[in-house]
Amino acid sequence: MAGKWSPNLEPETLAFPIKPRRHEAFDSWLSRLTAAHRVSRAQLFRHLEIAPGLSRLDLARGKGGLDPALHAACDAMVERLAWAVEIDPEQINATFLACEAAALLPSAHRRYVCALCCYEAQRAGGPVIARREWILRASWRCSLHGLPLTDMRSLPLEATGRQLQAFLAHAVMRSRRIQWKIKPTSAALARNKTVIDYLIGPSDWVGLAPPYQRYQERFVANQYHFACERIAMLALAHSPRAKAALRFERMITTRLAERPLTEGRIETPVRGALRLRTCKLPKPRSKWACDIFALFAAYGTARQRQEQETALAAEFARYEGLPPPSQAAWPSRGLLDAASRAVPGSA
């Protein structure tokens, strides 16, 4: 009897061994790799027998951004990926950033590229990549071209050839317009460059104090990525007209319900009073108004109910053989007298 057939599940090197480019961020490279093979990150990791939990984590900082318990798994992932695309593991380690997590944009907002870099790469037949420094909060212009970055959502990356080139050329013109309109100061640009250089390669700063500490803290705390004009806001923050950007920072750090938090989460809204949420006028304390006809109607209703209760009590007493109840179903007089007598000090 023939043995049961089972598929060969041994991992193999990838069909398209796409290698990371120089200065490319890890996520940018891995996105290109998964897109070329038309698989998700989880499927790729499963195929290469990489710890599946890693596919759900933010790997932009490599094992430096992970729990120590996952360091071995991260090293194994780097080894495995390097084997799959036939490169040295150090080439993958070079895609990671070693800065603090707070210096990075939240992962959903890491989508800024230099349109001119992409244009040139595309003309040369290369891929559109995101450089490591472009995923930093403080990053807003290309260090090669000095051009403000472009939100990738404005580019139809599924387009190819001349169509993509036309879109990229248009994006370059939009960035140039920001550059001409908002003129950053040379001192602010130099400060920004020093900080970006520090964040992407802090190894040169070992033993030295971080440069421009307050500037760094400001760009860690800012929430510009929530503004659709993030790049223009950052350009403004580095120009002589920095007050508009500063006003935005102050406004967004004001304690408000549903204010975005630094780590990208949204603060749970606290439900206020209904009249404040609906902007209705406050309720009056009492609806009482002297209406003599309503008073007569209320008296008539009470009297009718009293008579019904008296008749019911008399019938019940007759049925049970009890003495008939007093005529007053509500012995209010007696009760009121008793109550007034019970008031302390009134005796």
Ligand SMILES: [Zn+2]
């Ligand atoms: Zn560029």
